[in-house]
Amino acid sequence: MTRPASAAIAVYDTTLRDGAQREGLSLSLEDKLRIAHCLDRLGVKFIEGGWPGANPKDVQFFWELQQRPLQQAEVVAFCSTRRPGQIAGEDELLKALLAAGTTWVTIFGKSWDLHVVEGLKTSLDENLVMISDSIAYLRTCDRRVIYDAEHWFDGYLANPDYALQTLAAAIEAGAEWIVLCDTNGGCLPHQISEIVAAVLDRFPSLAPDQTGPQLGIHTHNDSETAVANAIAAVQAGARMVHGTINGYGERCGNANLCSVIPNLQLKLGYDCVETEQLMQLTATSRLVSEIVNLAPDDHAAYVGQSAFAHKGGIHVSAVERNPLTYEHIRPEQVGNLRRIVISEQSGLSNVLAKARSFGLDLQRNDPACRDLLARLKELESQGYQFEAAEASFDLLMREATGDRPHFFDLKDFHVHCSKQRQELNALATVKVAVTGRDILESAEGNGPVSALDAALRKAIGSFYPAVMQFHLSDYKVRILDGAAGTSAKTRVLVESSNGSQRWSTVGVSGNIIEASYQAVVEGIEYGLLLQQQAPLQAAEKP
């Protein structure tokens, strides 16, 4: 890895503005503040907070942030250029922008002649004046200006001369950063490289080794190349990169900073954030997905739960001996973890590695180990799958080593669901034995599984009051042999929670109710185990 001569990259996060354009994502003021502080800890240089002229919630965000200031990041307010035919100092949008009280502002203007004429319905000359006027006015108000050249690449392809004139206007008016935007997300990396080079050819003073204004890049993922496009621009000379956490954004999203940052820093030698801050990347990704209430993508590059997951026997022993033969980076560098997946193809070394990750030191020649492997293979042939049910796997290991505590015995269950005169009912009755005593309890629920869960917790609640804090937090069903329809085997995965920890269990049966009950029972059992023991690391694992 050769370190580039001028290696500092200004990371510009727009999760709170462009990211919030994602369909289905909505942020409260408190959400925005939490995310801003989280980005600040990650070490991004700029945080685009919103468009104060267009959204009253965004105005409040900037005010609140003055009460709870960031440690190191610059918060940036976003706005368009002034409107056609107006005076910059009298434009309402620019007034609102100034009222946000930030040092830095981002102004976006049109680069594509077609959008000027058809969208703004003004002349090409007036658009140039709008750009320079707005920036010059903001400079007189002591603002530092980032200029977003909207639709830059499409505009350049349509009319390169005019597009370059818009940049000249922004540079001359005093913008410190000129950001080339692939607004429609249609570019491929080679186009980005060529066009950034053409810009530097026209404006050599924007080159990274010059003092004065610098180039930035803003890409979208409509061609699934947003990350590669951002990198191509940096390699061609851009020194600011726009993106969002987890790639959130309109349509197919923006460039994903969770991939852009480690690619630039670990693979190309650029400086984006501190080494210790990079180790916060996985936590940042997951916290943001939690705050915006979107399920994290387990298969995300660098930060996904499966990003460093390994299957298969030989493979696993090799990865433990020399991780870089099977991993492109060390997962710790981005705060992620290696995971050994237990699957059909598992060998003994997988089981041993997995046991170690649960703090159990099984020996290869320990008979418990062979028993465990045999039991595992038998269960897997019945359709059990432990990849996503680590709590069930832990119980299985404890069973093999004689270390599984015994909280209760299951006896019978009955579930009754009915619809009568349009009224739905679900009632469950369970019989369990605790310390030798049979207990019969019933409960109702929205459906059969919640009724069973409620009845079981009611039955054992007087012995183990902790179970009243447990709840089902996710429930997944998979039919194992599609061709056999409802008489096929059903695999149910249940995720349980005690408020602070979450764990997953599995059940398999030809009867969906029985499969669900197995998973629910193990969920409760594991919750009790966690309570009894020092909280296991494993339960907190993502």
Add this chain to the structure above:
Amino acid sequence: MTRPASAAIAVYDTTLRDGAQREGLSLSLEDKLRIAHCLDRLGVKFIEGGWPGANPKDVQFFWELQQRPLQQAEVVAFCSTRRPGQIAGEDELLKALLAAGTTWVTIFGKSWDLHVVEGLKTSLDENLVMISDSIAYLRTCDRRVIYDAEHWFDGYLANPDYALQTLAAAIEAGAEWIVLCDTNGGCLPHQISEIVAAVLDRFPSLAPDQTGPQLGIHTHNDSETAVANAIAAVQAGARMVHGTINGYGERCGNANLCSVIPNLQLKLGYDCVETEQLMQLTATSRLVSEIVNLAPDDHAAYVGQSAFAHKGGIHVSAVERNPLTYEHIRPEQVGNLRRIVISEQSGLSNVLAKARSFGLDLQRNDPACRDLLARLKELESQGYQFEAAEASFDLLMREATGDRPHFFDLKDFHVHCSKQRQELNALATVKVAVTGRDILESAEGNGPVSALDAALRKAIGSFYPAVMQFHLSDYKVRILDGAAGTSAKTRVLVESSNGSQRWSTVGVSGNIIEASYQAVVEGIEYGLLLQQQAPLQAAEKP
């Protein structure tokens, strides 16, 4: 767009082999066969079906496929080179490979010296002989050979001379395609370009304008650049691209063919599939995600539900006036739709288009059309989804146009499941009215849904004897709001069959039994409708 001189790209799909390595994805034999036929319709050139030596299910897949042959794609069996120190003709893995009976086979071998010594624990020379022996033997057995150079890019960076020797061995032994694999997914596009150029420099006969063996590329998404990497390789001279539908694959997945194909074809002028086949891309993506029971990514490039979604007034009128100002391609080119968020207009044309696909010629100003749209929006907001439940959608349309036949009225149902002394029971009782008469019937089943299905068919069987031929052929469950656990809404998809036709229906409820019953009831109703009418084409649609 300049069309490259040699523009034909061999698309090589490995969803069924490498894609199936994705954590949480498991494919039944029937799933694999359905996906293979779906890929065949999409027009991919090669379909990698599995590793017959490593997995008995894969052997059966190849045999079954001989009974239901593909129209145009070549099915490929996958295997490693022979083992160290063995004779190729006696290697069990190669025997199993040959037993698959395919014309084309893919053999993977080691490129990275470290993996040869540490992984295979053999000498560098023996590895070269393993490659050439295995390929030469398969050639004598009349197989056409694709050679996957595993860990190629890392191997080349570690020891370029040795890595190139492995390719030389494969070329000399008669491989027709040399596929460079970024197995760990750590490369960035510029590295791919440079290394592919270096390979062509060493082996000029592999260039696209030469006759004889050609280069291929196989990339993984660990740096979130798999798609860009594949494109970089094609631009540098590769003419085969490996990938999977929806980018499924181990860890962070493989190159996503749903993005690679349109990028190459629509933006760079390469020929991957026919223009009409490309219009099947979105349907293929969604059907495959249904078959593997993974939620489709709404934000996926090209094929996602949000990929061409537009918000806001001005923007929307601009996009309707001149779509290419806000869209990088026309959504129809990949079979996707523009979605105007919060606009009845777009919904209406959608409904009209869908109705046409069922042979119903609804008019835009027909009041039935407005009613249908309103009902559809209401149902979708409750969690119904008709993408994969076209029979339910057809019933809905017939309802709006007054064309839905009335076979029976549902009254009550009761389902009882129990486990007593380890014995599982499932019993259902239904009350339905046929021609004004109430009928009460009960039946047992393996689980609650099969019991309900049996009871209902028993109840109406004396009026409609055809129902005794119907059966449930698939059953899928999805929880719509994961965060709320079992009290969340459940969507059930049921596939029914009458032996010659298959059709899918949907049900949604907070109670899984009720949701299942809805789907089962519509399944039986639709079967009767099919019987009554001339068999609808639509029923066979995926």
